[in-house]
Amino acid sequence: MEAQTTGGKPTWDEVRDKDGGMDNPNDVLGIDAGKASQANPPESAGSRYATRPDEIGDRTRIHLLGTGAIGKLVAHSLRGVPNPPPITLILHRYRLLEAWQKGKKVITIQDGNDENIKVARGGFDVELMAEVRQQHGVTLSKTSPDVYDLAGEEGRPHEVAEQMKALQQQEAEERVASQAGLKDPRTTAPDARNPSERTSSTPAKPHRYYQRYPQAARAISSSAIDNLIVTVKAPQTIAALSAIAHRLNQTSTICFLQNGLGIVDEMNDKLFPDIATRPNYIQGVITHGANTPPHIADRDPFFAIHAGHGTIALSPLPKAGFQQSSTPSEGKNWGAELSPTTRYLMRALTRTPVLCAVGFTPTELLQQQLEKLAVNSVLNPLTAVLDARNGSLLYNLALTRTMRMLLAETSLVMRSLPELQNIPNVNQRFSAERLEHLVVGVANRTQDNISSMLADVRAGRRTEIDYINGYIVRRGEELGIKCVVNYAIMQTVLGKALMTNREARDAVPMERDLNAET
Numbered sequence: 001m002e003a004q005t006t007g008g009k010p011t012w013d014e015v016r017d018k019d020g021g022m023d024n025p026n027d028v029l030g031i032d033a034g035k036a037s038q039a040n041p042p043e044s045a046g047s048r049y050a051t052r053p054d055e056i057g058d059r060t061r062i063h064l065l066g067t068g069a070i071g072k073l074v075a076h077s078l079r080g081v082p083n084p085p086p087i088t089l090i091l092h093r094y095r096l097l098e099a100w101q102k103g104k105k106v107i108t109i110q111d112g113n114d115e116n117i118k119v120a121r122g123g124f125d126v127e128l129m130a131e132v133r134q135q136h137g138v139t140l141s142k143t144s145p146d147v148y149d150l151a152g153e154e155g156r157p158h159e160v161a162e163q164m165k166a167l168q169q170q171e172a173e174e175r176v177a178s179q180a181g182l183k184d185p186r187t188t189a190p191d192a193r194n195p196s197e198r199t200s201s202t203p204a205k206p207h208r209y210y211q212r213y214p215q216a217a218r219a220i221s222s223s224a225i226d227n228l229i230v231t232v233k234a235p236q237t238i239a240a241l242s243a244i245a246h247r248l249n250q251t252s253t254i255c256f257l258q259n260g261l262g263i264v265d266e267m268n269d270k271l272f273p274d275i276a277t278r279p280n281y282i283q284g285v286i287t288h289g290a291n292t293p294p295h296i297a298d299r300d301p302f303f304a305i306h307a308g309h310g311t312i313a314l315s316p317l318p319k320a321g322f323q324q325s326s327t328p329s330e331g332k333n334w335g336a337e338l339s340p341t342t343r344y345l346m347r348a349l350t351r352t353p354v355l356c357a358v359g360f361t362p363t364e365l366l367q368q369q370l371e372k373l374a375v376n377s378v379l380n381p382l383t384a385v386l387d388a389r390n391g392s393l394l395y396n397l398a399l400t401r402t403m404r405m406l407l408a409e410t411s412l413v414m415r416s417l418p419e420l421q422n423i424p425n426v427n428q429r430f431s432a433e434r435l436e437h438l439v440v441g442v443a444n445r446t447q448d449n450i451s452s453m454l455a456d457v458r459a460g461r462r463t464e465i466d467y468i469n470g471y472i473v474r475r476g477e478e479l480g481i482k483c484v485v486n487y488a489i490m491q492t493v494l495g496k497a498l499m500t501n502r503e504a505r506d507a508v509p510m511e512r513d514l515n516a517e518t
């Protein structure tokens, strides 16, 4: 989340705590995320995840995908502790790489509004993300020929695409087989996902992009990734991860720090369908507010303002997804079976004081995600459609009625989720009244904010609506609950985004009057 904030305003879970956050039966650490914002997490938060040096060996490097304001804040904070972990920033644009190389090679974070409190920190490694191209549903690598180039000699574009997909499938199966053996396919077959280059009669030659920027190809790595933190927004996650998926395997851990729900399911479907080779996941709910003012971003893309101090609630996720009857007892042995990289990454995050990161059980974390989702499902779309700051939704009876209709559906879906059955207090925690209380509290505390969705719409970027209201609609469908109000607001946001894009496309940028007499 990169909501634009004004100054060090409280973040939403501080509000939740003050306004009667529920007791938390699953809090294995005896501390909740809200309280952690006032005090550093106790050492026990980290020691639960301690790894022996022989378990983790030289697999301590943390890669970070997403260099928005939250990504910069997380990377900067991780390097700020004694004996920090090695960190590699994966940059998604060549221009960013150039800016890094020509600049001071530091990330600078300003604390709140005070321009005098800035800390510049270096010691990062950088690499460039390989460009991901998709043609007719086939993902191409940096050296694979275009579907269109092959089309003439080997058939029509969609036929060639089908052949390439079949070969990719075959290659994926070979990879699974080789993973069962001794070799680490992440390092031996970086381009394994693109069999066209192996089988095609066309010699592999770099794509135009890499011919134009030869340095770009050199900055792309194919080495294995052990620990990955993802801070890109939900809609960009699959595309971004597909460029590095071949560098991850069942021993790696990915930590997601994003708004919304449903990303992990999509990842499993599209990138890691095989549970045996699927990486481990950590889910995070981040409530820090950070932003990079556009006028500074042009000058220094590696600068961000830490506008609102919040927390990070974290939990390793069960590989096979949530079981229907999770119970609070999962807290007792939770953590014992985790892979070394999962424990290492949990420990790295929870031992970083600025982040105020705390570990929870999966079921407790899910409930925190759902509370945040409920707040975002009202504030984000309404502010985006109305083009208004968060506070404008308050003291307005018409909008209160809309909010209540949205929350009535959301509450019913959340209370009916199979993964929350058998959990005490679910009905109270997700009652429409309590959700409304949370929404109003956040709107109050963040009244001057421009919500992240409004910022996305204004900038013509894709919004996270599919992972917020879209998630509620999808889960409702599974449960036989029709969420028509959520569906309507979702469609309105999509429509609003289209309108804004069309307006921007049709606008004629003119700096001077071309009709003026000279």
Ligand SMILES: CC(C)(CO)C(=O)C(=O)O
Pocket (backbone or CB within 6 Å): 001, 002, 003, 004, 012, 259, 375, 376, 379, 380, 390, 442, 446, 449, 450, 451, 452, 453
């Ligand atoms: C809570 C809220 C609405 C604060 O702006 C937010 O999380 C967002 O903008 O995404």
